[in-house]
Amino acid sequence: MTYPITIQLIPGLPHRPYRKGPGKPEGIVFHCTDTPGRPDTAATEASHEQRTWQQAFVHFFVDDTSIVQVANTDFLCFGAGPNGNSRFVQIELCMLEDPAKFQEMYQRSIWLGASLLHQYGLSFSAAPEGTVWSHQDVSRYLGGTDHEDPVHYLQSHGISWNRHLQTLFAEWSKPVNKPASNPTCRPVSQPAYRKLSVLVNGRFYAAIDVDDTTYVVWTALNEFNTPYEYRGNGLMTVRGQDIQGVVFGGSTYLPWSCLAPGIHAAKVDWSFTV
Numbered sequence: 001m002t003y004p005i006t007i008q009l010i011p012g013l014p015h016r017p018y019r020k021g022p023g024k025p026e027g028i029v030f031h032c033t034d035t036p037g038r039p040d041t042a043a044t045e046a047s048h049e050q051r052t053w054q055q056a057f058v059h060f061f062v063d064d065t066s067i068v069q070v071a072n073t074d075f076l077c078f079g080a081g082p083n084g085n086s087r088f089v090q091i092e093l094c095m096l097e098d099p100a101k102f103q104e105m106y107q108r109s110i111w112l113g114a115s116l117l118h119q120y121g122l123s124f125s126a127a128p129e130g131t132v133w134s135h136q137d138v139s140r141y142l143g144g145t146d147h148e149d150p151v152h153y154l155q156s157h158g159i160s161w162n163r164h165l166q167t168l169f170a171e172w173s174k175p176v177n178k179p180a181s182n183p184t185c186r187p188v189s190q191p192a193y194r195k196l197s198v199l200v201n202g203r204f205y206a207a208i209d210v211d212d213t214t215y216v217v218w219t220a221l222n223e224f225n226t227p228y229e230y231r232g233n234g235l236m237t238v239r240g241q242d243i244q245g246v247v248f249g250g251s252t253y254l255p256w257s258c259l260a261p262g263i264h265a266a267k268v269d270w271s272f273t274v
């Protein structure tokens, strides 16, 4: 079972590296939104955070129907005090009272947590030495923050933190578990595309030549804070439009012109800049 991740990066977020460098988180932290008694969805939390990120922001919100990513996980967020922030990718669980809805949300959060560990080459282990933390663990072992979530919330649905760790370990142990936004689909035989390197906003991205059109690796969408969703087999929805990309070498490549509206490109020695 995999779940789509809706990526709606908040414009203007700072790109601060983790203490070991950009793209090098040391684990994950689980939170809950702590807003009981009102409808709580990933979409409303994400739009709230668009306005309040200067006080705090996390990387993901999870509810019973969606996973919304609002920040690039290669850079730190502001959800668990300076000591936790400099180490961890952070996931916020929406507060759902209905047991069936809670289960839907919970399964998504387990899948996401395991996927992130795989994505960053992290093994499964528990705090305080390990990779999987509650906000409460951060408060206890690292300090700089005093929240206790999401322990009581999980407990209110009959899930002890220990049980949570066991469930996550079981998911992480499954042989194939990669995030939907990081596709692993590799067709058995496919044409060998010529590899290119392109310059987008001053940063190099991998690209391939597909019938004389330059296709750029999907992560270049982050340069433009373009909202997108990975649908599988190279199909992505970009700004609401379905774009069939090419899966090559385990990554999805998209036609350069879909990176942003009105993009102008000048191809120079198989590079282009915008």
Ligand SMILES: [Zn+2]
Binding pocket: 030, 031, 032, 079, 135, 147, 149, 150
């Ligand atoms: Zn928290």
